[in-house]
Amino acid sequence: MSVTSMRRKLPLAGAVLTAFALTLTACSSGSGSAAVPGESSDSGSGSETSAVFENAPVADDELILPGSTMEAIKERGTLVVAEALDAPLLSQQDPTNPDSVTGFDADLAKLLAIYILGEPNVEIVPPASETREALLANGTVDVVFNTYTITEERAEQVSFAGPYFSSGLAVAVKSDNDDIKGIDDLGGKTVIVGANTPAVTAVPEEQPTATLVDFATDPQAVQALIQGRGDAYVQDYTLLASNAAANDQLKVVGQPFTSEPYGIGLKHDDAEFKEFINTWLLKIQEGGQWGEAWKASLGTVVESDIPTPPAIGSVPGS
Secondary structure, eight states, rough: OOOOOOOOOOOOOOOOOOOOGSSSTTTOOOOSOEEEOOOTTTSOOOOOSSSTTTOOOOOOOOGSOOOSHHHHHHHHEEEEEOOSSSSSSTTEETTTEEEEESSHHHHHHHHEEEHSSSOOOOEEEEEOOOGHHHHTTTTTOOOOEEEEEEOTGHHHHHHEEEEEEEEEEEEHHHHHOOOOOOGOOOOOSSSEEEESSSSSHHHHHHHHEEEEEEEEEEHHHHHHHHHSSSSSSEEEEEHHHHHHHTTTTTTSSSOOOSEEEEEEEEEETHHHHHHHHHHHHHHHHHTTTHHHHHHGGGGGGGGSOOOOOOOOOTTOOO
């Protein structure tokens, strides 16, 4: 199986990206608008043989409705996805092998391609946060997997399948700390937060006896945690996971205690495609592929069991 040819190779700064590569408020950092190939089964990574893709469901022919978006994708032979290339644990390109893009979002995109095409043929268009709606509206991409928070305002311009994942504020501690397991253990503790982030108000609501220490930037907050200037750091779950992937001196404990629901962006009012993808989401949740994708990515730096996926259609705008 061949991959779609690369239109333009995009430079990466290096193999390890800073935590700034992952935007907090579900706005993934853009890498331009040129499409690059996703990972195929002959790219040498062997990931398609992993537990993530084992027994991945394939849609029955009768689900590929005539004249539908599903049929157009199948005839093309490639799923075109708006997806970051620089989001650690979510969708990150290997600088030594540009055909390899791995992470939670990347694996879900491949699973969707398998469901439609029978093989993980994915072409990636790296979006900027402000271009996602346009990429869907003008048909440049079929779907958006891009830490795309579902909101009612966005749902006036695009449709959302899912939610497929719930992020939010979570807790990080030093890697040798076995006493703090999550937000419930922060009473009476010194808690590091980012200045002007949701944690400033959310932590006191959950733990009124916690003492807050704020820092202007994420790197400053991480440094303070490592130096022992606080017992824990509360920040966006996916950003903390990115930090932990780059620094073995900290770890994420527990699951988010606030909700930031991520949806799969679709062209507005494509009800058939939305129903099709929601059906697929249920299949990979029940079949275990969703959990395996989490374990292989975010789960590698989080001390907790596989989270329960959010209920499909459970938030306004979905």
